[in-house]
Amino acid sequence: MMRCERCGHGDRRPERRARLAERANQTAVVVEVPVEVCMSCGQVWLSMDVAKRLDALFDRLLDSGAESSQIHWENSRAT
Ligand SMILES: [Zn+2]
Incomplete structure (x- = not known):
């Protein structure tokens, strides 16, 4: 288990x-x-x-022009 680099003592x-x-x-x-x-x-x-795919996903959602959009991570794998 990796230690937290921010507070130094959390798991x-x-x-x-x-x-x-x-x-x-x-x-x-x-x-x-x-x-x-x-x-x-x-x-x-x-x-x-995860960060890379999340960025691409946010771009796609925001580029769609929808005022608000929500997607489930697992449902984003196909694209
Ligand atoms: Zn911490």
């Missing part, structure tokens, strides 16, 4: 969290994103792969 545990992106008057939400969370200070980490 990092895999969890699922929603992530939100905003642009002008648009919001995009991706739910159930796999992350690691520090049990002590609450710091959240994303792996490089």
Whole structure:
């Protein structure tokens, strides 16, 4: 188990969290994103792969022009 680099004493545990992106008057939400969370200070980490795909996903959701959109992480794998 990796130690938290922020507070120095928390254990990092895999969890699922929603992530939100905003642009002008648009919001995009991706739910159930796999992350690691520090049990002590609450710091959240994303792996490089997850962060990259999340960025692409947010771009796609926001580029669609919808005022608000929400997608489940598992449902985004096909695209
Ligand atoms: Zn911590």
